[in-house]
Amino acid sequence: MTTAKEEIVFQQLSNAVGSDYISNDPAILVCYSRDQSPKSPKNPTYVVLPGSREEVQEVVKIANEQKIPIIPRSTGVNVAGLCIPTVDGILVDLKRMDQIIEIDKKNMSAIIEPGVLMAQLQVEAYKRGLKIVVPSAPGSVSVISNYVAVRGTSIASVKFGTGDNHIIGLEWVLPDGSLLDLGSCSYQDGWQNGCCGHSPGPDILGLFLEASGGLGICTKAKVKLYPKPEVRRSSIIVYNEHEKVLDAMVRIQKSGIASSGYVHFPATYTAHFFTLNNETAKNIINLLPPYSILAFFEGTKRQIEYEEKVLNKIIEETNGSILNLSEIVSMFGGAEAGLDPKPVEQGIVHHADFMTITVRIMRPKGAFGITVFVHNIEDSFKLYEKFEEICKRLGYEDLTTYYIQPIDDYHFAFIEMDIIYDPGQKDELELAEKVLSEINKVFIVEEFGLNYYESMCGGPGKLIGPKLGKYYDLLKKFKNLLDPNEIMNPGVYLPK
Numbered sequence: 138m139t140t141a142k143e144e145i146v147f148q149q150l151s152n153a154v155g156s157d158y159i160s161n162d163p164a165i166l167v168c169y170s171r172d173q174s175p176k177s178p179k180n181p182t183y184v185v186l187p188g189s190r191e192e193v194q195e196v197v198k199i200a201n202e203q204k205i206p207i208i209p210r211s212t213g214v215n216v217a218g219l220c221i222p223t224v225d226g227i228l229v230d231l232k233r234m235d236q237i238i239e240i241d242k243k244n245m246s247a248i249i250e251p252g253v254l255m256a257q258l259q260v261e262a263y264k265r266g267l268k269i270v271v272p273s274a275p276g277s278v279s280v281i282s283n284y285v286a287v288r289g290t291s292i293a294s295v296k297f298g299t300g301d302n303h304i305i306g307l308e309w310v311l312p313d314g315s316l317l318d319l320g321s322c323s324y325q326d327g328w329q330n331g332c333c334g335h336s337p338g339p340d341i342l343g344l345f346l347e348a349s350g351g352l353g354i355c356t357k358a359k360v361k362l363y364p365k366p367e368v369r370r371s372s373i374i375v376y377n378e379h380e381k382v383l384d385a386m387v388r389i390q391k392s393g394i395a396s397s398g399y400v401h402f403p404a405t406y407t408a409h410f411f412t413l414n415n416e417t418a419k420n421i422i423n424l425l426p427p428y429s430i431l432a433f434f435e436g437t438k439r440q441i442e443y444e445e446k447v448l449n450k451i452i453e454e455t456n457g458s459i460l461n462l463s464e465i466v467s468m469f470g471g472a473e474a475g476l477d478p479k480p481v482e483q484g485i486v487h488h489a490d491f492m493t494i495t496v497r498i499m500r501p502k503g504a505f506g507i508t509v510f511v512h513n514i515e516d517s518f519k520l521y522e523k524f525e526e527i528c529k530r531l532g533y534e535d536l537t538t539y540y541i542q543p544i545d546d547y548h549f550a551f552i553e554m555d556i557i558y559d560p561g562q563k564d565e566l567e568l569a570e571k572v573l574s575e576i577n578k579v580f581i582v583e584e585f586g587l588n589y590y591e592s593m594c595g596g597p598g599k600l601i602g603p604k605l606g607k608y609y610d611l612l613k614k615f616k617n618l619l620d621p622n623e624i625m626n627p628g629v630y631l632p633k
């Protein structure tokens with residue numbers, strides 16, 4: 138049953154975006170009730186699909202006048218419940234705004250709308266001998282929301298840093314419907330000539346990163362492109378002891394070689410990367426050495442040759458070995474047994490641009506839940522032990538994995554703890570949510586690293602907020618200054 142106010146708002150929104158691009162039909166709304174996280178679903182009251190910045194501004198103005206919450210959504214592929222409505226409100230689906238407005242080959246940049254997908258922009262960059270840095274997430278995620286909303290991490294994060302490093306400037310619709318340009322695009326001619334990501338003087342762009350739709354809607358971005366490298370290679374190096382694998386990773390770090398490296402354990406992901414079905418993966422997980430480094434190189438031919446020589450020396454000194462995929466494939470019955478070396482031998486390299494294998498990690502049960510902490514590489518194993526202890530205590534021992542990904546020239550490591558679950562089974566869904574929130578609670582209270590991925594949203598924010606002291610007070614004041622009616626994604630940016 139719709140109320141009189143809901144009917145008025147429906148009409149106003151319909152006038153703003155056109156009657157084809159609004160719905161309050163429960164059959165449509167239910168598609169917007171979930172994302173890729175195990176968090177409980179909830180339908181929005183309306184969904185609107187604006188086709189331009191002006192329409193976004195109109196929708197935001199209506200919401201502000203009527204004091205109705207707004208939840209922005211670019212592609213809805215986040216794994217943290219960031220666009221599941223916490224209260225009734227308007228879900229703004231930005232997928233129609235999917236234009237690559239400009240690619241500047243000479244200055245290696247692109248101006249894009251929020252509905253532009255990673256794979257879409259990558260194809261256009263490739264045509265010009267350039268590339269974008271993609272996260273290790275499906276190619277169907279929005280470039281803007283990955284860079285802005287979660288500072289995406291990628292297979293090349295050691296060399297290129299997190300997603301925010303690729304932002305030159307942003308166009309932002311504030312919660313009152315007015316416009317703000319940020320970064321290099323905040324000054325005159327910035328959209329044409331901006332190049333560095335900063336405005337002159339103190340830079341406030343950082344305040345809008347990871348705002349999870351809490352400070353308005355990004356309607357345009359200028360992002361960096363990079364030269365497409367001459368050569369790319371990858372190797373999987375395996376170990377039986379965790380001290381050795383971490384020692385090798387630190388040595389790789391200090392030598393300055395490799396564009397990236399992940400340390401994976403146990404062998405769950407490694408097994409799923411090169412198998413075609415769950416049965417085969419399950420059979421070989423325990424046969425593979427438990428610890429592996431997935432090292433990824435890109436650059437010129439000579440550079441890669443040199444880096445491989447250094448890597449081989451490190452492998453020798455740390456008693457590691459390169460996983461010979463052809464050998465493994467024949468050892469375990471070849472292609473007939475469901476083994477597929479191609480995704481690793483060629484796919485990892487391809488993965489760096491088009492994320493061809495990421496979704497394989499969802500294959501065993503259909504979904505995975507994650508939490509992420511930032512720490513140094515050397516001490517990262519103690520986080521794993523705690524993670525294992527919590528999973529066992531809560532009765533989750535089925536499919537868990539853990540990986541360490543050095544970032545930003547190895548200045549820190551992104552430590553991801555994943556549990557794989559079946560989203561169609563209510564008990565598994567509830568257990569996944571319970572395990573992840575317990576990990577966040579224990580890790581934040583006992584200070585095991587810095588919570589990164591969900592830093593301010595939902596549950597973790599309640600625990601992190603008080604630890605931030607004045608900084609948190611300032612964030613709340615900033616939010617209140619921009620959004621006094623608290624219409625933007627309430628309960629997600631900063632919990633009450």
Ligand SMILES: Cc1cc2nc3c(=O)[nH]c(=O)nc-3n(C[C@H](O)[C@H](O)[C@H](O)COP(=O)(O)OP(=O)(O)OC[C@H]3O[C@@H](n4cnc5c(N)ncnc54)[C@H](O)[C@@H]3O)c2cc1C
Pocket residue numbers: 172173208209210211212213214215216219220231251272273274275278279280281282283284286287288289290291348349350351353354355356495496499626629
């Ligand atoms: C299998 C899998 C693997 C993944 N691996 C990785 C990985 O390795 N690295 C990585 O970085 N990510 C990874 N992810 C996560 C995912 O890529 C990011 O969470 C995602 O890019 C953000 O989701 P989205 O782009 O669909 O944004 P959405 O889900 O649409 O939105 C995310 C948040 O941003 C807000 N928002 C969205 N658009 C706007 C806008 N235009 N203006 C203002 N606020 C906005 C929303 O309100 C919400 O709070 C993975 C996901 C999956 C499913």
